[in-house]
Amino acid sequence: MKELLIDLYHDSDKALYEQIYDYICKEIADGKISPGEKLPSTRFMAKNLQISRSTVELAYSQLVAEGYLETKPCSGYFVCDISGLYRFQGIRQEEVKESYKKKEEQTGCRIIFSPFQVDRTYFPFRVWQKLNRSINMEDEEKFFFAGDSRGDENLRGAISSYLHRARGVRCTAGQVIVGAGNEYLLLLLSQLLGSGQKVAMEKYTYIQAARTFSNMEYPIAAVDIDEAGMVMQKLYESGANIAYVMPSHQFPLGTVMPMKRRLELLQWAAASERNYIIEDDHDSEFRYKGKPIPSLQGMDMLGRVIYIGTFSKSIAPSVRVSYMVLPEALLEKYYHNCGFYATTVPRTQQELLYRFLAEGSFERHLNRMKNIYRTRHDYMMGLLKQEAWVKRIYGENAGLHMMAEIETQLTEEELIKRAGERGVKLFGLQENRLLTAEKSRESVTLAMGFGCLKEDEIAEGIAIVRKCVEQKCASHTLAD
Secondary structure: OOOOOOOOOOOOOOOHHHHHHHHHHHHHHOOOOOOOOEOOOHHHHHHHHOOOHHHHHHHHHHHHHOOOEEEEOOOEEEEOOOOOOOOOOOOOOOOOHHHHHHHHHHHOOOEEOOOOOOOOOOOOHHHHHHHHHHHHHHOOHHHHOOOOOOOOHHHHHHHHHHHHHHHOOOOOHHHEEEEOOHHHHHHHHHHHHOOOOOEEEEOEOOHHHHHHHHHOOOOEEEEOEEOOEEOHHHHHHHOOOEEEEOOOOOOOOOOOOOHHHHHHHHHHHHOOOOOEEEEEOOOOOOEOOOOOOOOOHHHOOOOOEEEEEEOOOOOOOOOOOEEEEOOHHHHHHHHHHHOOOOOOOOHHHHHHHHHHHHOOHHHHHHHHHHHHHHHHHHHHHHHHHOOOOEEEEEOOOEOOEEEEEEOOOOOHHHHHHHHHHOOEEOOEHHHHEOOOOOOOOOOOEEEEEOOOOOHHHHHHHHHHHHHHHHHHHHHHHHHO
16 A cells, blocks of 8 residues: 545644544445555655654554554554454443552552552542532432432433543443442342353453452353453353453453454354443553553444443542443343342432532543653653563553563562562562463563552662562572
């Protein structure tokens, strides 16, 4: 391909790279750009469109992240094959946090590379308190009644609007269920789906969800994961009818599920009326390169995706408010099975959160934290890349942690213990392994969280880990 004729509008609300991204996406989806076809180089495209090369690179990077394009060394960008898969146009229609917190309190570590902790320093407490006072002064009678079991309509409407703008979720306020934590919502979901369900989860995953499914007496199949996410062949072989995935930023590995795998997953869900996908939109708010990856739910036209999200990281873990978007087909079951339940979130807290969302404070806070976390992300990335004992870094450019594969003669348990003795709390990959999955024999891999750390703490913590690794290596050398 020699050139793409893209009409760019410099006065548009959409950034130039987004316009390029949208154009190429549509051309690929419509089959006008064929699988395997090479796209123009970023230099040629920039010159042809008379824009900066970095703008084109940003658009291409987003397309690669979502699986529309792939790069070949020294060759360029090529279109991925997504033909013959589930067509999503024209067809009919929390947390291990508490357990980690206890562990952190017990260790007494001063530097904690937690993938769950957030920085509360920059939260707009004055705005939050002002809104809270305004509610208390009103003393409205409605707050003394139980209210809608799904949550107050104004909050559900605000959540629905935000999800549509930020994540491309297609839903009405009526489909949103508000609850105190993801685990509660999963327990609620079990009463809609009933017994006899089998859940497929990636072998490294969010363990609290796995424990919740076990309490629901749902058998769990540990499915292999590759660079694109859950391996489809293994999903089919598992015999599961529910797939629990985190396509925007898989925890803990940080995998971003590309378009082809997303379509394959939707194709699997469409094969049976019993099949559902639970999309846990983990860490979706924080993406540091390109624009946010659209939700899987927004692509689903058959009502097979159940979407779950939380405010625990975007606001604070203490704000125990999560939300679930149900497909239309499950709403009747909700009314029949769960409609009589009282909401688990106090109505005054719901009203406070609604006003925080409605007046724009939430998105202003989110944008501020994105910039702060991006700086810490880049700083940690720069330091880790300088370390000879760091073999590979992955899962970066999103979320509040990255994965670091370590070259060491220590085991994961030994390294974590040794760092803990020196005041640094580390979190290993194996902590997030399903019990039904075989223990990996791969080298030690750490989940390096940066959300609650300042730059000097990051630097000190990495220096201490370096000493732990080098000390063991030195002792082995002397012994030899």
